[in-house]
Amino acid sequence: MVVLANPPVVDQIPLLRSPGPADYFSAIPVVDLSSPGAARAVVDACERFGFFKVVNHGVATETMDRAEAEAVRFFAQAQADKDRAGPAYPFGYGSKRIGLNGDMGWLEYLLLAVDSASVSDACAVPSSAAFRNALNEYIAAVRNVATRVLEAMAEGLGIAPVDTLSAMVKEQGSDQVFRVNHYPPCPALQGLGCSATGFGEHTDPQLVSVLRSNGTSGLQIALQDHQPQQWVSVPSDRDAFFVNVGDSLQVLTNGRFRSVKHRVVTNSLKSRVSFIYFAGPQLAQRIAPLPQLLGEGEESLYKEFTWGDYKKAAYKTRLGDNRLSPFEKLAR
Numbered sequence: 001m002v003v004l005a006n007p008p009v010v011d012q013i014p015l016l017r018s019p020g021p022a023d024y025f026s027a028i029p030v031v032d033l034s035s036p037g038a039a040r041a042v043v044d045a046c047e048r049f050g051f052f053k054v055v056n057h058g059v060a061t062e063t064m065d066r067a068e069a070e071a072v073r074f075f076a077q078a079q080a081d082k083d084r085a086g087p088a089y090p091f092g093y094g095s096k097r098i099g100l101n102g103d104m105g106w107l108e109y110l111l112l113a114v115d116s117a118s119v120s121d122a123c124a125v126p127s128s129a130a131f132r133n134a135l136n137e138y139i140a141a142v143r144n145v146a147t148r149v150l151e152a153m154a155e156g157l158g159i160a161p162v163d164t165l166s167a168m169v170k171e172q173g174s175d176q177v178f179r180v181n182h183y184p185p186c187p188a189l190q191g192l193g194c195s196a197t198g199f200g201e202h203t204d205p206q207l208v209s210v211l212r213s214n215g216t217s218g219l220q221i222a223l224q225d226h227q228p229q230q231w232v233s234v235p236s237d238r239d240a241f242f243v244n245v246g247d248s249l250q251v252l253t254n255g256r257f258r259s260v261k262h263r264v265v266t267n268s269l270k271s272r273v274s275f276i277y278f279a280g281p282q283l284a285q286r287i288a289p290l291p292q293l294l295g296e297g298e299e300s301l302y303k304e305f306t307w308g309d310y311k312k313a314a315y316k317t318r319l320g321d322n323r324l325s326p327f328e329k330l331a332r
């Protein structure tokens, strides 16, 4: 058997089949956040895909464009200047290494903590006032979208009060993270039929994550209940947000919503810039099915745990691991 090595430029980064036109999925659910039917549409999308696109969200195009332009300016700096904004852990600039357990991707990024609705003072980067202000304006707006989405979920699920989920992420001391990802093009792989993994397959840990990218596609989601696993490409839309159901929301709904597996495949010619707001609760928040969602005699599928317990375990895992498995009750 002939074993072909990765081209040296992408050494250590797993390769994926390059998506073709047939991989683009036109049936991604679209939720019009301004419509009276939003709550029902959100629940339907979460049950079927754990993923949906949000339009008519009310966030100004200028807010998104300004943050994107500042991010592009940041990543265009010399490598030595960017490295001074590192390391990525606990917060800062990182390149190629994702997490602390050996995952690698064809990307560079900023990982930031959010306090209330802006970049935490504990984060020294970004140091440019223009970038920081642009991010703060964007974060305030995207956080508002996340809370409206969580309220629509509660309404659609018939949970009272309607802020039961959104309050978890709005509370003082909630664990909110913001990530700016830049996937440079990888021309060395052009024409080979394969692409570098930008961000390997995983589920997000929090309740929901809200993503916005420039016009370069690359995000793929795994369709639920498909054997063998089927990856589809999400057509990019720079005017929309994309919402991922995270592991915590899966538990809060006792598996009615399932966290979506997703990944990013790099483009050989165009760079992708994405912003992701991860809406997590306080460390002490108990993550357990909401009593109003448990039917007569229905038991929790999970053991008792807090977000802090989950997080501690999660940061020891590799990206592609099932981070909920230590908390699942064994099937009887």
Ligand SMILES: C=C1C[C@]23C[C@@]1(O)CC[C@H]2[C@@]12CC[C@H](O)[C@@](C)(C(=O)O1)[C@H]2[C@@H]3C(=O)O
Binding pocket: 098, 099, 100, 101, 103, 177, 179, 202, 203, 204, 205, 278, 314, 315, 316, 317, 318, 319
């Ligand atoms: C490999 C890892 C990176 C990650 C922490 C982890 O150990 C497992 C979860 C990963 C993830 C995925 C979604 C987000 O991008 C992220 C910030 C998160 O909350 O969980 C990352 C973590 C990370 O990059 O530190």
Ligand SMILES: O=C(O)CCC(=O)C(=O)O
Binding pocket: 179, 181, 199, 204, 211, 213, 219, 262, 263, 264, 274, 276
């Ligand atoms: O950059 C993207 O488009 C998605 C990245 C992602 O899934 C993550 O940062 O958790």
Ligand SMILES: [Fe+2]
Binding pocket: 202, 203, 204, 209, 262
């Ligand atoms: Fe993710």
